[in-house]
Amino acid sequence: MHLSPNEHNNFSLSRFESMLKTNDVYFFDSEEFEEIIQHYLENGKVALAKKATRMGLEQHPSSTNLKLFQVEMHIFENELDKAEEILDELYVLEKSNEEIYIQKANVYSRRDEHKKAISLLEKALEITADEADVLSLMGMEYLFMEDFEHAKYYFMKCLEQDEQDYSALYNIIYCFDYLQEHEAAIDYLNDFLNKNPYCEVAWHQVGKQYYTLEEYEKALAAFDFAVISDDRFIGAYLEKGKVLEKLKQYERAIESYSITLGLDEPTSFALLRIGKCYEKLENYELALQFYNKCVEEDALLDKGWIAITDFYFKKKNYQKALYYIEKAINIDTENVLYWKRYAKINKRLSLFEEAEHGFRRTIELGNYEMETWLSRCDILIELGEYDAGINNLLQAAEFYPENAEIEYRLAGLYYKLLEDNKAEFHLKNALNLDDEFAMIIEELFPKVYNKKRVQELIKDHKKPSL
Template identity: 65%
Template sequence: MEFSHDDNNDLPLTKFESMLKTNHVLFFDSEEFENIIHHYLNQGKIALAKKAIKLGLDQHPTSINLRLFKVEIYVFEDKLIEADRLLNELYNLDPMNEEIYIQKANIFSKKDDHEQAIQVLKKALELTDDVVDLYSLIGMEYLFLDQFEEAKDFFMKCLEEDTEDYSALYNIIYCFEFLNQTEEAIEYLNSFLDKNPYCEVAWHQLGIQYYKLKNYKKALAAFDFAIISDDTFVGAYIERGKVLEKLKRFEEAIENYSITLQLDEPTSFALLRIGFCYEKLRNDDLAVQYFYKTVHEDPLLDKGWIAITRYYNRKKNYQKALYYINKAINIDAENVTYWKLYSQINQRLNLFEEAERGFKKTLELGNFELNTWLSRGDLLIKLGEPEAAVSNFEQALDFYPENAEIEYRLAGLNFSLNETDKGIFHLKNGLRYNEEYTFIIDELFPEVANKILVKNLLKTNQ
């Protein structure tokens, strides 16, 4: 049994802790020691559990259950040889004890021999009527092996034995999801709900499956039933809010997210979603209030800082936008979208070196969109770094080998650097690929556009 300091069943525990303080040895029967050890293990108080095991074995040296607790500690501490040795002794004493098989399976599992662990656990099944925990352990071992069909079967057996074993239900859905069996998950959940119509967790999971299929009407109905089954189910209100957003019913979505703030501690997710809903309703003042509440609740949520950044960017308050985009980047410096936004804001503030740095970082992170290459190159031209611009556009050609916009830029740059042959080569390429982009020469390289050689090449092609 589990002890609690809030009831009258904790006398052995109180007596034991008193004994530890006074060093005055008191007698406990073996079952009391088992309950004390179980309590400490559940509380994660390993040192106290070990003390209880030692004292328990001093008083009851032949107790198999107390020695099994010692095995459990050995396994926890990765002392697998000692655990195995003790288990073999216990097996010789009591070969029909299913707990011996369970601990043996734990050792195999620790050694990543999950198939052997499964075989041992299946033997344990033959020795007990209390099968739920064993089904769950076998299911977990199959998960370790990525054998999701087999894992799913055993978690289903758990749920058949105990319809309130929600961890088994979540594991079943996890298996369906990994196997991309959304339709099968829906069929299973509907079948389960036919027998257990007030299971809020099952309704919630059913709604999530319908949401994945973009069947928002059925998803909404499922979340409604989850809330009917438990009107304090925060997760159901959150998911219902997401569905209502998809249906563009933003006022109702706000209502659902707001309920979660009353039922539990405010979450940054709900606050952010409320902000986005107000944004969709074009109520910018309330939107930004909730974005600020979001980052107050979770200062490390980069999405909150980005929402504020975009708000000030829309309002053309670029100084504030820059301040907040820097906060987002400090949290997630590997996000390409953030660096692109950082560059755009810096460009609007005429901070061209910072803007170029942002586009360079974007490229380093693997974003090779044409516009990124063009924007960075044009900034390098503006900053008076033609050689770096040439290098940028030559790399861009590897990704966009017959692109007129790149060729005209390389033509202008090479003519500017007195690399006439290269200039002619790239200009001819540009004209061959698309004549309509010749204005790039006029806009970015007006001095080059006035060169007689360039004028003649352009005329020849008209």
């Protein structure tokens, strides 16, 4: 009975797995082992691929291809010396086998010796029948070296070999983007489209370049062509929606985003953007509906929770805003954007201890904006925590030295603690930096501001020098 190639592969695989279960030993030719190993690698079953490689070499110890699979396993497990040892042995026997050069280049690449890797790939290129694969590997090595001009050149060579190689096309555009050569990218893509007028990927990339250049009408036209080329291209509809938002055409943007919901599982991005569009159109009920759908779809998307929180904050419904930001914090306690909002909302609700906790967490998570330090300080003043307020400001001063707003607050706090010498030092610093901000003392420390000595210092500073 004659078996088709697929049936033969399945038969070999079934026999191999049956052998593993029974501990019997079956004979397979080397090509069968290669197909079995390839199957396991493609399906991410590395342990079974290793077992098949070992058993294959036991039956066919001189098989170069099986030894190359063994090299691949060693490289995968970062056993580079072992891989190199086998490759050196194979090189002595088969100097014209391009795969030996490619795997040796892979070893050098793993060691960050990219120039050596490229040198070997150049040799592989001279003898290979599949130039596109080697050109792609060379492009990747240049990418690792951040040599984007050479990387771009080799990926372009790949695309010349195979115009369907979209990974090469994406890498070419990545290089153009990194080099900020957006007009050059458009010219290259237009040349490509002259030969491939219905390539949706190229139209999509043209649109993204125009979007970056803020040429929104041209971007819109490109995304329309992408959709004409493939009316199920979700990425093009999403990008088109973004452009329409920039053009303030919110109804059309909603329409474009909505198409994606029917093509595949709804994406949290599309649901969020639809909500934003409805909010711009002042259809607040539908905006909230889509924000809620967004967080139901992806509870880890912080932009969804922030959209709902900010919606209620703008409406001055601080209790609702607090409810949603607390839900968000329960999901992700390390999100600095959540804590910043938590602090501001509690401040509006005059819940100062909670607000202080929020600003403190914001700082602990790495938000060192001036506003955060000052807001926390003002709340500590409200709570009468003067020592903590000073410590907070001294930390802030490390990031913002010679800052009048910090110095005025330090002066006020030291006066509160009856440390007049330190207070005067900081008040004089503050006045020298910007006497217009003296109102900070008046607003935060009215009793301090009315002190005779403070008034004298302010007036003396404002006297014109003779």
